[in-house]
Amino acid sequence: MTQPDSLHYLGVRDAIAARIAGGELKPGERLPSERQLQVGGGVARGTIREALFQLEAEGVIYRKDRSGWYVSPPPVVYDPTRWEGFMSYVEAQGRRPTTETLSKTEIACTPVLAPIFGRPVGAPMYRIRRRRSVDGRAVLVETIVVDAAMAPDLLSHPLDGSLTSVLKSAYNIAVARNRVDMQPCALTRGEAEALQVKSGLPGLNVVRTSYDAQGRVVEFDREYWRHDALKISVDIRVR
Amino acid sequence: MTQPDSLHYLGVRDAIAARIAGGELKPGERLPSERQLQVGGGVARGTIREALFQLEAEGVIYRKDRSGWYVSPPPVVYDPTRWEGFMSYVEAQGRRPTTETLSKTEIACTPVLAPIFGRPVGAPMYRIRRRRSVDGRAVLVETIVVDAAMAPDLLSHPLDGSLTSVLKSAYNIAVARNRVDMQPCALTRGEAEALQVKSGLPGLNVVRTSYDAQGRVVEFDREYWRHDALKISVDIRVR
DNA sequence: CTTCATTTTTGGTATAGACCAGAAGGGCGG
DNA sequence: CCGCCCTTCTGGTCTATACCAAAAATGAAG
Numbered sequence: 001m002t003q004p005d006s007l008h009y010l011g012v013r014d015a016i017a018a019r020i021a022g023g024e025l026k027p028g029e030r031l032p033s034e035r036q037l038q039v040g041g042g043v044a045r046g047t048i049r050e051a052l053f054q055l056e057a058e059g060v061i062y063r064k065d066r067s068g069w070y071v072s073p074p075p076v077v078y079d080p081t082r083w084e085g086f087m088s089y090v091e092a093q094g095r096r097p098t099t100e101t102l103s104k105t106e107i108a109c110t111p112v113l114a115p116i117f118g119r120p121v122g123a124p125m126y127r128i129r130r131r132r133s134v135d136g137r138a139v140l141v142e143t144i145v146v147d148a149a150m151a152p153d154l155l156s157h158p159l160d161g162s163l164t165s166v167l168k169s170a171y172n173i174a175v176a177r178n179r180v181d182m183q184p185c186a187l188t189r190g191e192a193e194a195l196q197v198k199s200g201l202p203g204l205n206v207v208r209t210s211y212d213a214q215g216r217v218v219e220f221d222r223e224y225w226r227h228d229a230l231k232i233s234v235d236i237r238v239r
Numbered sequence: 240m241t242q243p244d245s246l247h248y249l250g251v252r253d254a255i256a257a258r259i260a261g262g263e264l265k266p267g268e269r270l271p272s273e274r275q276l277q278v279g280g281g282v283a284r285g286t287i288r289e290a291l292f293q294l295e296a297e298g299v300i301y302r303k304d305r306s307g308w309y310v311s312p313p314p315v316v317y318d319p320t321r322w323e324g325f326m327s328y329v330e331a332q333g334r335r336p337t338t339e340t341l342s343k344t345e346i347a348c349t350p351v352l353a354p355i356f357g358r359p360v361g362a363p364m365y366r367i368r369r370r371r372s373v374d375g376r377a378v379l380v381e382t383i384v385v386d387a388a389m390a391p392d393l394l395s396h397p398l399d400g401s402l403t404s405v406l407k408s409a410y411n412i413a414v415a416r417n418r419v420d421m422q423p424c425a426l427t428r429g430e431a432e433a434l435q436v437k438s439g440l441p442g443l444n445v446v447r448t449s450y451d452a453q454g455r456v457v458e459f460d461r462e463y464w465r466h467d468a469l470k471i472s473v474d475i476r477v478r
Numbered sequence: 479c480t481t482c483a484t485t486t487t488t489g490g491t492a493t494a495g496a497c498c499a500g501a502a503g504g505g506c507g508g
Numbered sequence: 509c510c511g512c513c514c515t516t517c518t519g520g521t522c523t524a525t526a527c528c529a530a531a532a533a534t535g536a537a538g
Contacts, residue, residue: 003291008522012439029477043522049489054439062348063496064488066530075422081320081400182471183314183424184443187298198490199249199295202441202466204423227441232421234473238414247492272518283493305500377536437520463532 008043012051020060020071031061031069057202059228065198075231080208081178083160086132095134099160102129102141102194106148108153112176116209117147117217120147124148126155128163131194139229141194142159144219163219164210177211191224202227240349251290259299259310267317270300298440298467304437314470315373319419319447324401325371334373338399338458341368341380343389345394355384355448356456365394367402370433378444378468380433380477384459402458403449412457416450423466430463441466 016037019025033036037048052069055061063069076090090097109123117125128144144163147156151171158166165172185205192199203224210219255276258264269275276287282477290310294300302308315329337400348362354403357365367383383402390410397405406412424444445462 007520013439037489043521045489046524047522050521054425057439057441059423063489064531066487067532069489080473082476083475085267149431177474177476180471180473180475182473183465184298184441184469186293200296202296202423227423232419232471234319234421235416236417237416238322246490267508274518281493284519285494289491302519303501305517306502307518 008027009050009054012037013054014049016051016055019193020056025071027071027073029071031071033068041082062226063198064196072228073135073137075229076139077231077233079233079235080178080182080206081234081236083164083175083178085164087162090134096136098133098136100131100133101159102127102131104155104159107145113145113220116220119146119147123234126151128155128159129194130159134229137229138195138226140223140225141191142221142223147217148214150218167218173212175210175218176213177196177215179209179211180205181205182232185224189222195224195226197226204230242325245380247400248289248293250274251282251287252293255290255294256299266310266312268310270310272307273340284471301465301467302437304433312376314468315378316470316472318474319417319421319445320473320475321415322403322414323379324403326401329373335375337372339370339372340398341370341392344366345396346384347410352384352459353464354461355398356384357384358375365390367394367398373468374426376468377465378461379464381460381462382431386456388408389455389457406457412451414457415452416451416452416454418448420446421471424463426463434463434465436465443469 187203208221426442449458
C-alpha cells in the first residue's frame with residue numbers, strides 16, 4: 001500500500017489543512033464552498049470532496065448539512081475515571097456546556113434492560129433523552145434509564161443539569177462504581193438527526209453503568225458522541 | 240437532516256449488512272467484488288462504494304487494498320486501567336496475538352521527548368517500532384521510547400513479547416502509574432502503510448506514559464489502532 | 479423593523495465512463 | 509517441485525454531468 005504522494009486529492013487536502021494550520025481559517029469559520037474550491041483548476045468536485053472527507057476523518061473540519069464545511073474547535077478532554085459530570089468538566093476547560101432535555105418518559109422495563117437492572121420485565125423505569133452541546137455545537141446525545149422504584153417522581157426534578165447530583169441530593173443515592181464501555185461506531189438515523197449530522201458518520205458510543213455501594217444499578221446511560229468532539233484521557237495508579 | 244429512507248446506497252448497505260448478520264457471510268470472508276455487487280441492476284459502482292464505506296465506518300467490513308472487502312472479526316476489548324499487556328489480554332479473549340519488531344534503534348532525545356522524560360535534549364534513548372496483530376490481522380503499530388540510562392542494553396533483549404515484563408525482570412523497573420490518552424484520528428502515511436490500510440482511514444491514537452514509583456517516566460508509547468479493532472472498557476470504583 | 483415567500487447557493491446523491499497500480503491466479507520453464 | 513512471467517481481476521482515483529432538497533440569502537410586503 002505504498003502511496004505515490006502525487007494523488008490529486010491529497011494535494012487538495014494538504015492545501016486546505018495548511019490554510020487552517022496557518023491561521024487563515026479559524027475554528028468555527030466556514031470554508032469556501034466545494035465549487036469555489038475547484039477554482040477552475042481542472043479538478044472535479046468529487047476530488048475536492050474526497051479531500052474534505054479525509055480532513056473530516058482527522059477531525060480538522062466538520063460539516064453542517066447543505067450549509068457548508070467548518071473548521072473544528074478543539075476537542076473536549078474526558079476522563080472516564082473521574083466522574084464530575086459533563087457540565088463541570090466542560091466548564092473546567094473554559095468551554096460553555098449546555099444541555100437540552102429532548103424527552104422524559106416513564107417506560108416499562110424491557111427484556112434488554114431487565115438483566116442490567118436486575119428487575120423484572122415491565123417494572124417501571126424512567127427514560128430521559130438529552131442533547132449536550134459545547135459552545136453551541138451539539139456533541140452528544142444520550143439516553144439515560146433509571147429505576148423508578150429507586151427515584152420516585154424523578155422526572156419532576158430539573159434534568160438539564162447533573163443527574164448524578166439530583167440523585168444524591170433528592171434521593172440520597174451515591175454512585176460507588178462506574179463501568180464505562182466505549183466503541184467507535186457509525187451514527188445511525190436517530191442519533192445523527194439529533195446531532196444534526198449526516199447518518200453514517202463516525203461516532204463514539206459510550207455506555208456507562210453506575211452502581212451504588214450495594215451494587216444496585218443506579219443509572220444506565222448510552223451516549224453517542226461526535227467522533228471529533230472528544231479526547232479520552234485516563235490516569236491510573238497501578239495497584 | 241431528515242432522511243427519506245429511500246436513498247439508494249442505504250438500501251445497498253442494508254442488503255449487505257443483512258447478508259452478514261444472517262450468517263451468509265462470516266468474519267474473515269471476502270465479499271463479492273464491487274462490480275459483481277452491481278449485478279446489472281442499474282446501480283453505479285460509486286453507489287455501491289458509498290454503501291461499503293458506511294459499513295466500513297460501522298466496523299462491519301474492512302478492505303485489503305486492491306484485494307477486496309472482508310467481513311470484520313469482533314473487536315478486542317481493552318481496559319486501559321488494567322495493565323497486563325497486549326499479549327495476555329488478547330489471549331484471554333481466545334484470540335491469537337502476534338508481535339513483530341519493525342525497528343529498534345538508539346536515538347538522541349528530541350525536543351519533544353525531553354520534557355516528557357525530564358532529560359536533556361540529546362540524551363540517549365531507545366526507540367522501538369512494533370506491529371501487533373490479532374488472528375493474523377494487523378491491528379496496531381506502536382512506537383515506544385525508553386530512557387537508555389534506565390535500561391542499558393535494552394535492545395539486546397527479546398522485544399516481541401511484553402516490554403513491561405522485560406523492564407521488570409531485567410532491570411527491576413516496575414510501573415506504578417499509567418497515563419493513557421486516546422483520540423480518534425486519521426491514519427497517515429507511515430501508520431497506514433504498516434497496517435496495510437489506505438492512508439486517511441479512521442484510527443484511534445493511544446498515547447501511554449508509564450511512570451515508576453519515583454515518578455520517573457519509564458516508557459512512552461504511541462499506538463495507532465485500526466478503528467474497528469478495539470473496544471474500550473473501563474471499570475472504576477468511585478473514591 | 480419583522481414576516482413571509484422566492485431565488486440562489488450549497489452540499490448530497492447518482493450515473494457513466496475511463497485509466498491505473500497492485501493483488502491474485504494460471505501457466506510455463508526450469 | 510519451485511520460481512518467474514503474464515494475464516486477469518480488483519479496488520483506487522478522477523472526470524464530467526445531472527438533479528434534488530435543504531439552507532441561506534434576498535426582496536417584497538406588512
